[in-house]
Amino acid sequence: MLKQxxxxxxxxxxxxISLQSLLNSSLTLSNKLLKLPIWGFNNYHIYLPIEKKKEIDTSFILSILQGKDKNVIIPKVIGSNQLENYLLTDSTRLKTNKWGVPEPVDGFKVAPQDIDVVFVPLLAxxxxxxxxxxxxxxxxxxxxxxxxxxxxxGLSLFPCVETITDVYKGDVPLDYCITPEKTYFFNTP
Known part of the structure; x- marks a missing residue:
């Protein structure tokens, strides 16, 4: 199918999806992440969900990362197609942007090259x-x-579709995608 x-x-x-189903699926998905071979790193980038769009509740993943004493990095939109990344600390102040995304007001910037694992939002x-x-x-x-x-x-509430027909050269594929029902492996050894 086409992207649009x-x-x-x-x-x-x-x-x-009901809010209770979203919460249950988010918890199940976060527990499945524990089985991936991704926990030997330090710097983990995670998005904070747009609640009104019923994105996966990443607070469970945040708890796992903090429990494992990992550096948690969150994004901030700074312009057309551009993100800045900030270390999430106890003193990080968040503000919801015009799209409903909670993002850091300021803080310690982290270069993209220093990030080891990225939890990627997606629709499909x-x-x-x-x-x-x-x-x-x-x-x-x-x-x-x-x-x-x-x-x-990738973090998804739904299983994969067979093919996205209009993938273009600039699209970056996932290594894994986790759903409440299944773990998908792509570009992994």
Missing amino acids: DLRKLFIEKRAS FDNNGNRIGYGKGYYDTFLKQCKPNVIKV
Whole structure:
């Protein structure tokens, strides 16, 4: 399917989920992450969810990261297709931007090349590890700035689709994608 058709379909699917189901799925998904071979690193990038769009509740993953004493890095939109990344600390102040994304007001910047693992938001993904988001390109731009071996872990409420037919050269595929039902492995040994 084409990205625009998948985007519309999965926005509708997500909107129909109950808040309790979203919470349960988010918890299940975060527990499944513990089985991935990704925990030997220091710097983990995670997004904070847009609640009104029923994105996966990443607070469970944050608890895991903090419990494992990892450095947690969160993004801030700074311009067209650009993110800055900040270390999340006890003193980090958050403000919700115009899209409903909680983001840091200021703090300690972290260079993309210093990030080891990125938890990637998405609307849908295919069986080749290609993903689609809201279509603005923030994460594709950001992931290209990371080191070549950064581990990219997609988080999805739904299983993969067979194929996204209009993948283009600038799209950055995932290494893993976790759903409440299944773990998908793509570019991994």
